Amino acid sequence: MSTHQRTFTSILTTTKTTVKSTFTVFRNEDVIEANEITKKYYTIANDTTKYSDSIQAVFDQAIEDCKTQDVRMVQHALMTFVTHHPEARKRRIKIPSLSHRNPKLSIPAKAVYMAPGPVVGDKPIAPTEDVSGEQFLDYWREDPNLNEHHEHWHIVYTDQPLPDPLFPDDKSKEYIKDRQGELFIYMHRQMNARYIAERLGIGLGVTKPLENYHELIPESYTPSKHLVDNNDQTTFSARASGLKLADVAFPGRGGGPGYQITISELEKARDLIRKTVEQGHFDDEKKTPITVELLGRAIESGLNQPGFEKYGTPFHNFGHMLLAFINFQNTKELDSGVMGDVRVACRDPAFWRWHRHVDNLFKAYQEKLGPNHFNDCPPVKISSDGIILCFKDKIPCIKGLKDPQQDEEASKWGEQTFGGHHFHKEHGQHSTDVLETKMKQRQFTWVEDDQSSQTIEYLFPREWYYFFRVENTSNKNITLTFRVFIVPAELCNNFTEWIEVDKFKQEIPANCRTVVARDCDRSSVVRQPPQKTLDELDDTAITAGTGDQESEEEQYCDCGWPFHLLLPRGSRNGMKFKLFVFISDWEKDKVPRVTRCGSLSFCGAEKPKDKYPDIRPMGYPFDRPFKDGSFEKVFIKHIYRLG
Template sequence: MKILILFALVAAATALPSFDFDSYDGYQAGDPSVPVAQKQKHVNNLLWKIYDHLHDGELKTIAGSFTPEADKSIYTDGGEAVHHLVQELNDHRLLEQHHWFSLFNERQREEALMLFDVFMHCKNWICFVNNAVYWREKMNEGEFVYALYTAVIHSDLAEGVVLPPLYEVTPHLFTNSEIIQKAYTAKMTHTPGKFHMEFTGTKKNKEQRVAYFGEDIGMNTHHVTWHMDYPFWWKDSYGYHLDRKGELFFWVHHQLTIRFDAERLSNWLDPVDELHWENPIEEGFAPHTIYKYGGEFPARPDHIHFEDVDGVARVRDMIIMESRIRDAIAHGYIEADDGSHIDIMNDRGIDKLGDIIESSLYSPNRQYYGALHNLAHIMLGRQGDPHGKYDMPPGVMEHFETATRDPSFFRLHKYMDNIFKEHKDSLPPYTREELEFPGINAESIGVEGELKTFFEGYEFDLRNAVDSAEGIEDVELKSHVHRLNHHDFSFVADITNNNRNPVLATLRIYLCPRRDSNGVIFEFDDGRWGCIEMDKFWRKLKPGSNHIVRKSSDSSVTVPDVPHFQTLIDAANSGNVDFSEHSRACGIPNRMFLPKGKKDGMEFALVLTVTDGSHDATHDNPEDGEHGGSHSLCGAHGESYPDKRPMGYPIDRQMPDRRVFESVPNFVMQIVKIYHDESVH
């Protein structure tokens, strides 16, 4: 009861919207009594200056008075999760503050998930925010940020809340150390500053040509957010099943890898080579990045051989895990932990294969197949100090925020992508009957507008990178980066429906590099594996001619920029919060929708496939909604994946005879060129 009285006093003393705290137990997930603007303000304040103590008066008061176990009726599990976390705190077992955090550290992940579990068992927002405030002051900052982000993503209580961009919450993970040092100098001298951030390396390193892709803060955000949307540690007891999670793991990383290859071709580089455990890691990496607390991210020299990592894995363990997975593909089944066989020679086999390769808790036999993906990230991250001789902190590969900065990330995922391809190539090719859509002719596919890319300047806030001092106001601190963008355009298609009645159609658009780095045209079956998914949507086709126009900004694989932290603060303070288009940060940045291309144009094959939507669609009336925007790569929260077909259909399987593809009237292809404007906008 003391807690309720405190909340009533705080609410009355502030200019925030007032709540009826007497009906505390009545707050439910969708209860309008707690406005989204208030929830947004709470989240903003919880994530602002995460390494400092709370500044907000309301939350600071709660932190000093709330007792997590005082009223266990506010939890759906009777307080079991919070009791466990309180015990860990009282026993002094939790990681201290001002220490680095890595999700790949088993104990640190366990602690973060203890807090996540508390959030997910809260019955109402009051319980959620009280615990967030209390534990923010007690737990390691990295663990807290991870638990809060994943809870806001997955909890119905936080519906409508937009998470600030991680690159403005924890800038150290996204910004070069030189920029951080300049920001500290500016803060100490109380001088506003805007600092230009270069990509790592020099022109002596050919990998520098594509650093704009792996080091792009929007691409980093997509990667880390996908792993929050579909975490490998997820259990269905948290509330729902993550539909086709293993297949999504394959598809999203396949798309990242082939997009990287397209950028390499745009810069006269060969596609990335796959990693081999017995061969040297060709490309070294100097991250030029530091932890807020814990020193510099370790560097890795060129041409080093893999070494066993003490306490993690031996090189031979990685080879054994790989061989067991390849044996499963060769046999056509996975051996479950109870000894039964799970058939993977079908459309859903890729989902099970993704679960065991990623090392997901969904894996049917984690003991036997191991943790290939997760251990590979740690193995690569520790090669600078594999035996702990120098007690170095984790490498960039041990954080999803920073992993794509390292060129070895794409070598690792090309290696895993080739394992997935081995499975896909073992499946029989699609027959004409499986490909065609009777009565439908795809007449043409093209673009309206020019396919032209350019680099633009972009600024993001660095104020959370520096410490605060009482009585000293913040000054404007920003990092300026160059990033890839493109001019707006639309896909245009003409489709004839020769049936007497309207039909529901699924339209899938792919963009496929046409030539290799030597200018040689890809063979048909080789080229299809490098096709980039550009869009997937549903349309009702009336009898006769149908002219379809689809804006590039409406793509099902991309998302717009996350609003700046300050934008979210201003919106919450004004009570005007409507960021429905930013409901998810998972998705390719829409400005990186197109590969860079070349000054004189780079050829791509633009492919349209039109298939039977009544067979494909999972949900009713799919043409009326976008299923969470970036559903092609990120699915739909708490729902079935919108498309029943395999991800990548119909180019996911071998095509030994291109005439089958070319003879199907519901498929059409057009050669297009992407141009790059070399002047900086």
């Protein structure tokens, strides 16, 4: 580990303070203030004439800042710095995993309750009588890697303009990452679709949106007593059943002016968004047409730009804050619930209800667009038996191999087994129509205490390969984008419930039938390289670098969905899903081949100002409603096989 990495890690892990942090990414003013600190760090890092080691100078300044400013704010600013500044990225200074830098914020609830009817191969575990249905999903909501994904995404995609790393004082060069607003909606929609699939697997039903701000919220949430911030010993308040949202007045930081968030403001912001969607344009003087980007940003954190003053209320963020401080009406103490901290917000069932409501506001806009027409499909076919799934442990030639040799051998095996004169034949004994998951156990160690540990459970898939039989009917080579989705069969007619599991580029020779092999762990949504081993699950997947020779983009490897949650859990007797492969023209998509770094779909471009690596709308072809509300009516003429 380099000296820089050790210093950076120490700032995040060992800084102690007796002053309770009030920083949250769900308050715009806090993020703006943190970005000013990041701006200062950029300036120091760029001054190579004054500092012989400007990166170390940044860390020295951060250590001093922690003594006088909100520690969480300084740490957030510093993590933003190492994520976006080219010199820090070039040196591969990496953000340690949440379980390493703040282990007490990573531990799930100690008592793990499993619902009746677990996955194939597992024995039922009877729930205790005092457990509500929501607690059956603790293993998923409180998964340390899921929560780390959510936190890291909000570091990469901060919702306020960032200064340019190389020109921090030039306000005209401030930027928000390409398609930030659209990706905010899509990434959280995908999280919710996965959560709903988990709910269906244990019989809880679809998540109910939290759209009535005056209702008594029946779901409760009590965090583990061990859930404590390592730096300032912050704990999180429980949220009892039967509470409802109420106005909250917050004191200012450091004796500064306070602020208030009210239900009335939240309702006005919601109603303005609904009005905007209904009329088809923003309520500004120019009547600016709606774009997915502007609407997504307006919903997340408001629009802080000339002409859009009406849209200044950060609707999504206000919801987080009101839910986080729902106890204020009873105790008059500002002890935040987990909804106020991006590192742990996903643990609360209210997170998923709130985001279901947030997504429905955006969905209303998409429904007004009408169905896609798909008049630019490439000249390719998938045979009636063209989608083949094979478990890796059933492919004998790849046993013990690693990439790239594993992929090479799997491709050869797939062509020999399913291609050539076998192209239209039955799949045979090697294939499966049932994908499997199981619950595993691992030990979580309290590294900063006495090295004691406890057992936690987590979901893991049985790994597989896709083999796609594809025919190019044209007389020229063609480059394609394969888009792979799954959905619980009962929800297939709702376009927002389709779960992206992969997206990749592949060239097919002219007038050729071929078999395309694809490893499940190369998924476009998964953090790359995937975390599979116990060591990888408990720490960053790539060891921090030691010098300047490494790729500066590799900081983005830490962004992406956890591999072990790639598939929904399913049910003991099997849960019916549809698997859908949509093939589009790469020349119209420009989707790059996924490197073994980061998540293409959730984390976008690797460099801060690059374009998002897909021209199509996010979630395409499931970015618009189906004709007559029917999946098959829209796709039937494009489908050669429905899984």
